[in-house]
Amino acid sequence: MATNVIAETDTIMVVCPTGRYKGEGDPVINGEPNCENECHCKALPCLFTNGTCKDGCAIGWRGITCNERDCGVENGGCHHQCTEDKREEWCSCDEGFDISPNDSRECIDINECEGERGVDYDEDCHICVNTIGSYTCGCDDGYELDSATNQTCIALNEANKSNANEVANMVILKLGTRVKHLEEELKSTKKELKEEQYSRRTSIRITDLPENNDENVSDLVNDLFKTMNRNPVINRVHRVGPKDQNKNRSRQCQFTTYPDKYQVMLREKAIRGSHPSVLISEDLTRTRSRIAYLAREKKRQKMCGPRTAGCV
Known part of the structure; x- marks a missing residue:
């Protein structure tokens, strides 16, 4: 033209x-x-x-x-990778591929098996089998394809070791995931327990206060506080747990303010004369109550020793 x-x-x-x-x-x-x-x-x-x-x-x-x-439009026409700062040969290929001799933008598979053993493909690959972008191997009798690479042949006993290592790594991975899940669950549980305990900051637990069928729980607790020369404002009070003929149920008492609770706790020993069996304590959650019990037992064992008679 x-x-x-x-x-x-x-x-x-x-x-x-x-x-x-x-x-x-x-x-x-x-x-x-x-x-x-x-x-x-x-x-x-x-x-x-x-x-x-x-x-x-x-x-x-x-x-x-x-x-x-x-390279921003249709990858610059390149089959695999495009590089804008190159004037010539701006298209390049992934591993296992090479630029086509007929089109500088096209990538074609490299047949490693046509090359030299130990150079183009692994020395321990007995029968090289080309794949798109890579290769795999066929193995002689007494050998097995290494599942870690799919490109080498290993003796059967070594293959067993390899499989064992693979299983071990899988177990470790699963355990790691499980541990992480448990740590997150523990963190969430601690937060919930902390929030629950905080909600009880204005409450106390009264243990072994005599129980009657026709009693008014609020009046009974108020009478107890009067023996301590205290008149706190009670928000609510109720018995805890199902009725048991063999023991008195504890009472949970919630005050309107924390100072009211604090003043009662300061005077809790004042009831020992009139109510020697009654105990006033913090209103702990079930978990914290168990921890407190174990701590007291540990302290008792440390003070008494395993062979001390009559230690209570």
């Missing part, structure tokens, strides 16, 4: 042959179209107006004269 220069007032149109374009310099040099470079216009033949492709740039190119790499 012949090249043409068409002058239209201030516009110079250049038509370059298929595969050529004006990439750098003036669109017309010495009265001839500048068609010395590869064509990167969208359509062929390349038609330029003042050095610019009239129909835009081909995939992989951008700029006024379509001579800048562009």
Whole structure:
């Protein structure tokens, strides 16, 4: 195809042959179209107006004269990887592939098995079997494919060790996941217990206060506090647990304010004379109550010793 220069007032149109374009310099040099470079216009033949492709740039190119790499659209036309800062060979391939000799943007599989054993594929690969982008192996009698790589043959006893290691790693992974889950669960439980205990900060537990069928629990507790010279404001009070004929149920008493509770706790020993068996204590959650009991037992054993008679 012949090249043409068409002058239209201030516009110079250049038509370059298929595969050529004006990439750098003036669109017309010495009265001839500048068609010395590869064509990167969208359509062929390349038609330029003042050095610019009239129909835009081909995939992989951008700029006024379509001579800048562009990997942002359809990966620059590359099959695998596109690199914008490379003028030549901007397309590259993943491992196991190589650029096609027929198309610099296309990637084709490398057949490692056509190469040299120990160089292109593993020395311990008995029978090389090519796969897309890689290879695997067939193994002689007494050997087995290593499941860790799928590219080497190992003796059966070594294969058993490899499988054992694989199982061990899987168990460790599962245990790690389970431990992490338990740690998160423990953290959540601690938070819940802390919040529950905080909700009891204005409450006390009264143990072994005599119980009658027709008693008024509030009056009974208020009478107890009067023996302590205290008159706190009670929010609510109730018995704890099911009725048992063999023992008195404890009472849970919640005060309106923490100072009321604090004043009662300061005077709890004042009831020893009139109510020697009654105990006033913090209203602990079940978990904290168990911990407190174990701590008291530990202290008792430490003070008494295992062979001390009559130690209570």
